[in-house]
Amino acid sequence: MTTRVRFAPSPTGYLHIGSARTALFNYLYARHTGGKFLLRIEDTDLARSTEESTRSILDGLAWLELAHDEEIVFQSDHADKHRATAKTLLAEGKAYRDFTPKAAPNDANVKDVIKDRARAAQGEKNMRDNPYRDLSAEESDARAAAGEPFAIRLEVAETGKTSFEDSVYGLQERDYQETEDLVLLRSDGHPLYNLAVVCDDIEMAITHVIRGQDHLTNAHKQVLIYEALGVAPPTFAHLPLIMAPNKGKLSKRKHGEVVSMTTYRDAGFLAAAFRNFLALLGWSAGEEKEIYTLAELVEKFSLDGIHRSNAIFNFTENDPRRWTDDKAQWMNAEYIRTMPLAELLQFVKAELKAAKLWRDEYDPEGRALTSSVPSTRAAEFQTESGERPENLAFDMPEIGSYDWFVRTVDLIRQRFFTLKDFSSQGRAYFSEDYDFDAAAIEKNLSKFPDLKTWLPELADRFETMDSFTKSEIEEVVKAFTEEKGTKLGVIMNGARTLLTGVAVGPSMLSVFETLGKERSILRLKSHVVWNS
C-alpha cells in the first residue's frame, strides 16, 4: 500500500515554526517512501479560522518548497459526513445522546478552568457517571424528538485500554478509565475535532499520522473512534515539541515574529537553509553531517531517527544579533557562501530588484539568469591550503556586465549571512547611494585626519593608470604609502570605508578592482563623509 500522509494545520495564524517542521517531516516521509503528501486545512472552528491564515500557511509551505499532492481538503466541507458518522454510531449504540445543558463558554482562561476542574476531581472522577449514558433508546429518541438539545458522546467501555504502537514513542497504553466519553457532535450539530480528524483520515486513506506530541492523548481518543467505526487506525508517529529558550511554549503572543515562517523569508533566509535547520531539530541521521540537500534529506529520512525529547529553539529577545537561533543563522550563512553560485544568483537578483538596485545588464545576454555561470568562477579555484578565491587573479570583466555581477556576488558572499546583506552591506557595489557606518568612519577615517588629503591624492595616482588590476593597484598604493610614511593599513582601511561605507569586506585590492577605476576615483575624492 502506498504511504499517504497529511499535514493538517488549523488556520488560526501564520505558519508556526513547529508546524513547519511537522509539515517537513510529513513531506520527507512521503517522498522517502514514494508516497503522497496531502494537505488538509482544519477549519472547523469557524470563529477562529481565517482565510488570511490559510493563505499565510500556504505561503509558508510554498516558500519551504513543500509541495503537496492532490487537492487541498478543507475540513469544513465535510461537516455533513462527520455528522452522519456520529448519527451512525448513535444508531449502532456506540454513542449516546447527552442532554446535559451546555456549560457557558469561558473565553480567555479556558485552559486554567479545565486544569482546575481536573485537579479538583483529584483523580476520583468516574468517567462513566454521565446519567444519560444508560438512558433507554426510546426515551432518548423521545426527548430528541421533543426538540431537547443534546450532544453526542462516544460510549467508552468500562474496562480495558486503548493501545497503539507509536513509531517514535513506542507502545502507548491508556486505561479506559482515563478517557471520558468524548463528545463527537456538539449540541448545535457541530462536529468536533477528534471525530472530524478520524473521518477525514479514513476518507483520505491516510496511512501514517505524523504530528506533534501534544496530540498523543488525542491518538487514544481517535483509536477509540476507529474501533467504534470498525476501521484499522493508521500508524502514528508523534514528534517531540519545539520549545522556547525557557523550555516553555513557543507562541506568537509571547515570542512574536521569531516563530513565523514568513519572518525568515522576509529576513533574507534561504528556504533550503532553513529547511535543513528544521530537519535537524528533532531528527538526525545518526552521522556527523550537518548540511543536507533536500534530496539527501529525502533519502536519509526515517521515523527511527526522530527523537523523543523536546528541542529548544534558541534566541535572545532584544539582542539584534541573536534575534533567532544561532545555528539557523550560521546555516544560512553557510549556504550563502557555499551553495552553487548559479542558484544563489537568482536569489540575489530578486533581492536587488526588491531594493531597486538591479540593472538588466546583470542578466546574461538574451537569457534568464541561470546556468551560464562563467568558468572563471572563483569557488572552483578554492585550493586545499584554504587559499581564498579572492586572492586569485584573472581578467576583470567589464564593470556592470553579467560577468562582473557574477564575480562580484561570489566575492562578497563570503562574509554575508542573509540575502538582505547583498542590498545593505553590499549596497556600495551596486549603487552610488550607500550609507556610511559611523563606527567605520570613526575607526578608519576620523583617527587619521591626513587621509582627507591623502585619499584624493591617491585618486590622482589612479588617474594616471592605464590598466587597473590588483597587482598594479598594489604597486601604486604601496609606493604611495611609503611616500607618505604611513602604514598600508591606514590607507587601505580609509579607502575601504570611503568606497564601501563599512569596515568589513574582501581584500581591498579586490574591492578597487571590482568597483573599477572610475568609481574608485570618484569615491576617494568624495568629501561627503568628512563634512558630516
Add this chain to the structure above:
RNA sequence: GUCCGGUUCGUCUAGGGGUUAGGACACCGCCCUUUCACGGCGGCAACACGGGUUCAAAUCCCGUACCGGAUACCA
C-alpha cells in the same frame, strides 16, 4: 491532582554494556591579513540524582527530582 512522555557540553546532537564520551553552533585564544562577521589550528564545556543488575553502566532495571504534554460541547 491524574495520566503520558522526556533528561548527554549554554544550544542542536552522536554514541545505547568496556570510548581519552565524538561532531556542529555559540564563546575564548592563536594563525592568516590592509579590515573582517571568511578561512586554518587549538581551547573551554555534558552523561540530572540515588539505588540496584553486572567483572564492567552514560548505556539495562527501579525510585527520586526536575522539565514538558494532555486532561473542553477548542483545534
